[in-house]
Amino acid sequence: MTKNHIQLTSAEIAIIWTAYMNDSMSKCVLNYFQHIVGDKDIRRIVELAYNTSSAHIEKLTELYQVEKLPLPTGFTEEDVNVNAPRLYTDPFLLQYITHMARVGMLAYSGFITMSARVDIKRYFIKGLSEAADLFAKCTDVLLEKGLYVRAPKIPYPTESSFVDSKEYLSGFSFFNKQRPINAIEISHLYMNGLSNDIGSKLSLSFAQTCQNEEVEKWMLRGRDIAQKHVKLFSDILIKDDVQSPVSSDISVTDSTTAPFSDKLMMFHMGLLSAAGTGNYATSAAASQRTDLVIAYERLSLEIALYAKDGANIMIRNGWMEQPPTTVDKDELIKNKDNK
Structure with a gap:
């Protein structure tokens, strides 16, 4: 050097x-x-x-x-x-x-x-x-190829306007109808729906081909979580008469022969879980209706718990590679004293 x-x-x-x-x-x-x-x-x-x-x-x-x-x-x-x-x-x-x-x-x-x-x-x-x-x-x-899933369309605005009430931020009211979701909120619901659709199919393919029974159960749980999140996002859009994006013809065959190791599949789903948590945090920050913010926070917690259980599976099987870390000074001193 x-x-x-x-x-x-x-x-x-x-x-x-x-x-x-x-x-x-x-x-x-x-x-x-x-x-x-x-x-x-x-x-x-x-x-x-x-x-x-x-x-x-x-x-x-x-x-x-x-x-x-x-x-x-x-x-x-x-x-x-x-x-x-x-x-x-x-x-x-x-x-x-x-x-x-x-x-x-x-x-x-x-x-x-x-x-x-x-x-x-x-x-x-x-x-x-x-x-x-x-x-x-x-x-x-x-x-x-006609496979692109476009974001929902809304009517072009006819004029610019300003928010005139704090109720604009509220997502819950027993007395007033919720305001319609805005274009920013729609875009995040759309993207998160697409991401979960991919995650659902990927986790299904991993469950279908993995060798470890514990991994299989965890992958099926991931599929169920992703499908539930897709439905939630779609329901929010449909409630405001916004067309929910329709997935193109992407699918998994009936093969049960594993192209990937269980270690790789677990790491992959952990990577997607981390990306999903980041997406939800961004979506919550961009959303102005409080019910959407709370929903993203709740879904983030669900993914975090799922990812933690996945990490534990990887540790038990010796699959989790440790990132570079600093020196444990207390351990260093202890070892010095024992010499």
């Missing part, structure tokens, strides 16, 4: 570790997708996503070597069976990659704000650009 070398901060160590874990998982999933995809347009998307994750792993591995940090175990060829029968339809593959590109954009934007060193900042800025490009290409193909 040269005299002028700037060491990574704790935040930078954390985000490159997280990025490595996520990309190593994505590389396994996308490698399997490459072996089952049939549609040539969707194949191009799958290959682009796979090549991007592979390039990220190479760059991060190089960074770990330069910094003389222990490389995370992450996920390897042992965690994927590319010869497993088709578990997903081609439209599902496209919708899945679209969703994960969206998750990636949110993650990279956060990573950029935690980066101080120039090379780390540039890496994640490039990653954000790649995720945005992948998302754009995905939506282009979705539109071309």
Whole structure:
């Protein structure tokens, strides 16, 4: 290490570790997708996503070597069976990659704000650009194939106006009718509905193919939670005569052969649970009707408890890789005294 070398901060160590874990998982999933995809347009998307994750792993591995940090175990060829029968339809593959590109954009934007060193900042800025490009290409193909699920439409406003009563913020009243949901609230209900629809189908596919009975029960619980949340969001929209988005033809086959290890599937659902909690927090902050804010907070707690139970399953099975941590000074002193 040269005299002028700037060491990574704790935040930078954390985000490159997280990025490595996520990309190593994505590389396994996308490698399997490459072996089952049939549609040539969707194949191009799958290959682009796979090549991007592979390039990220190479760059991060190089960074770990330069910094003389222990490389995370992450996920390897042992965690994927590319010869497993088709578990997903081609439209599902496209919708899945679209969703994960969206998750990636949110993650990279956060990573950029935690980066101080120039090379780390540039890496994640490039990653954000790649995720945005992948998302754009995905939506282009979705539109071309008639698979894009558009947000609900509302009449164009005829004039601007201001809120004239504090009742605008209230979501509960025994005496007055709730105000209609606004466009901002609709957009969040729409996006959360789509995310849970993907999560529901993914958790079902994992329950269908996992080997561990405890994992199977946890995955089915995740499917039920996601379906319940989809129904709640749809009911809120329908109550205000707003058309609930209809999912396109994305589905899971009847294969019971696992393309992924139980360890990978558990990590994946934990990642989506964390993303969902973040989405709900953003939605609660953007919503101005108190019943919606309370609903998002309640649903966030449900996801948090679900994710905690999942983490316990991973720990019991030795699947949870520990993030980099600081030294326990009390333990250090104790060990010194015992020498």
